[in-house]
Amino acid sequence: MKIATYNVNGINARLPVLLQWLKEAVPDIVCLQELKAPQERFPLKEINDAGYQAIWNGQKSWNGVAILSKDLEITEVQRALPGNTEDLQSRYIEAIIDEMVICCLYLPNGNPYPGPKFDYKLDWLKRFKRRTNKLIKMELPAVLIGDFNIIPEPRDVYKPERWENDALFRTEVRKVYRELLNKGWVDSIRTLYPDDTVYTFWDYLYKAYDRNAGIRLDHILLSPYLHSGLQSGGVDSHVRGWTKSSDHAPVWIQLEK
Amino acid sequence: MKIATYNVNGINARLPVLLQWLKEAVPDIVCLQELKAPQERFPLKEINDAGYQAIWNGQKSWNGVAILSKDLEITEVQRALPGNTEDLQSRYIEAIIDEMVICCLYLPNGNPYPGPKFDYKLDWLKRFKRRTNKLIKMELPAVLIGDFNIIPEPRDVYKPERWENDALFRTEVRKVYRELLNKGWVDSIRTLYPDDTVYTFWDYLYKAYDRNAGIRLDHILLSPYLHSGLQSGGVDSHVRGWTKSSDHAPVWIQLEK
DNA sequence: GCTGTACACG
DNA sequence: CGTGTACAGC
Numbered sequence: 001m002k003i004a005t006y007n008v009n010g011i012n013a014r015l016p017v018l019l020q021w022l023k024e025a026v027p028d029i030v031c032l033q034e035l036k037a038p039q040e041r042f043p044l045k046e047i048n049d050a051g052y053q054a055i056w057n058g059q060k061s062w063n064g065v066a067i068l069s070k071d072l073e074i075t076e077v078q079r080a081l082p083g084n085t086e087d088l089q090s091r092y093i094e095a096i097i098d099e100m101v102i103c104c105l106y107l108p109n110g111n112p113y114p115g116p117k118f119d120y121k122l123d124w125l126k127r128f129k130r131r132t133n134k135l136i137k138m139e140l141p142a143v144l145i146g147d148f149n150i151i152p153e154p155r156d157v158y159k160p161e162r163w164e165n166d167a168l169f170r171t172e173v174r175k176v177y178r179e180l181l182n183k184g185w186v187d188s189i190r191t192l193y194p195d196d197t198v199y200t201f202w203d204y205l206y207k208a209y210d211r212n213a214g215i216r217l218d219h220i221l222l223s224p225y226l227h228s229g230l231q232s233g234g235v236d237s238h239v240r241g242w243t244k245s246s247d248h249a250p251v252w253i254q255l256e257k
Numbered sequence: 258m259k260i261a262t263y264n265v266n267g268i269n270a271r272l273p274v275l276l277q278w279l280k281e282a283v284p285d286i287v288c289l290q291e292l293k294a295p296q297e298r299f300p301l302k303e304i305n306d307a308g309y310q311a312i313w314n315g316q317k318s319w320n321g322v323a324i325l326s327k328d329l330e331i332t333e334v335q336r337a338l339p340g341n342t343e344d345l346q347s348r349y350i351e352a353i354i355d356e357m358v359i360c361c362l363y364l365p366n367g368n369p370y371p372g373p374k375f376d377y378k379l380d381w382l383k384r385f386k387r388r389t390n391k392l393i394k395m396e397l398p399a400v401l402i403g404d405f406n407i408i409p410e411p412r413d414v415y416k417p418e419r420w421e422n423d424a425l426f427r428t429e430v431r432k433v434y435r436e437l438l439n440k441g442w443v444d445s446i447r448t449l450y451p452d453d454t455v456y457t458f459w460d461y462l463y464k465a466y467d468r469n470a471g472i473r474l475d476h477i478l479l480s481p482y483l484h485s486g487l488q489s490g491g492v493d494s495h496v497r498g499w500t501k502s503s504d505h506a507p508v509w510i511q512l513e514k
Numbered sequence: 515g516c517t518g519t520a521c522a523c524g
Numbered sequence: 525c526g527t528g529t530a531c532a533g534c
Binding site for chain 2: 522524
């Protein structure tokens, strides 16, 4: 079972690249972020033609998340992060696939720090922690997957000293990430590559990809009950080098039961 | 000597198609319209690399005309239509190439009719007539070439009855076109194809190209002294079917001295 | 830089 | 529909 996440930065602009990558990587489950399309402009036909079913939570201009599945049935269970009915941003969708809870998320960026956007990120994280604690308590096999907009550690950014006051690297958000791990969630890519530099995002500006000036933002966290099934994983960083690519690269794991 | 005109509708957006067509058609002289680029954003390097020299009259957002030459020297003689120093629209450039006067023009569209834009078109035509009469009197070998935004006759539009009040087909502008012919200018494409339907433009909307719902707007008029040299000519209408094509197709003639 | 938005023009 | 413009967000 191959599970992947890809922040596409505009699903319609990214469609050729996305379809090419799907054909090459053949994931069983894919979580997408930053669709940047309203519900009715999700390219369902093309996704279906590529062999995938999909559920999605669209939004005009910004955000938007989707879960794709090749063969296994998708049962949607949440299309918003519980705890704030006034939050209208499409950043969360949760489904059961093959008896696993798949939590696809696009965490707020939170810049500039300090400010209301950073406060919104902290509030979102608080609600997210509540949801993930619940999943742990229910002892469900679950995957937290997507663009966390959190750089977990200094080694996950090419120049940590420049990022001290960036919302992606602020101590407050890294603390929440550590708390998730302390609760038993497993950072699958870091577990597979304990000593390597791993990036999942390279800015469009200043030839960041050519200079490998990257950061690690996209994560796949496994509930304790799934940890033993983790076989392999990686970042398809070559996709970042394709023409008309997203600024993120796809991240994937192989999971056996 | 192959002379061509092509309304590119944005030279930077059209660059791959333009270069492909240049490679395939190998014209000696090319007149371009609707560059839609300021003077400093003309892609001279790419044009040079394709084997062409160029002079151009750019403008931010709108209009813009250029003359390209493969081997023959270009001597610019006008970069505006004389007669109105307050006209700031880049719609005319004139050069001597191989002892011929090449008048590259992008006539105002003139819609909606009636209105100030139509009046501007009529004023532009008045000044154009003065310029062309002068060329006739000087007995110079000259070519009036470009996007005239004039449908000369009913058979030059797929549904003439729908175009009666369109500025491209109004009697006032067709009258001026006829006056040019009466002065001795030769409509080379119509002369070569006296009985055929010939279109040079198909709207992007409503699949106009697929339905062949076209109009003839782009013309190559020869001064009397060049008429006898006219060998052949045509519309490269297949180019209109390429992906990312202009809404106009290139038009060309073969001229021998 | 590369998304998306909205608008003007044809 | 497909150019161009300007702007916001990241």
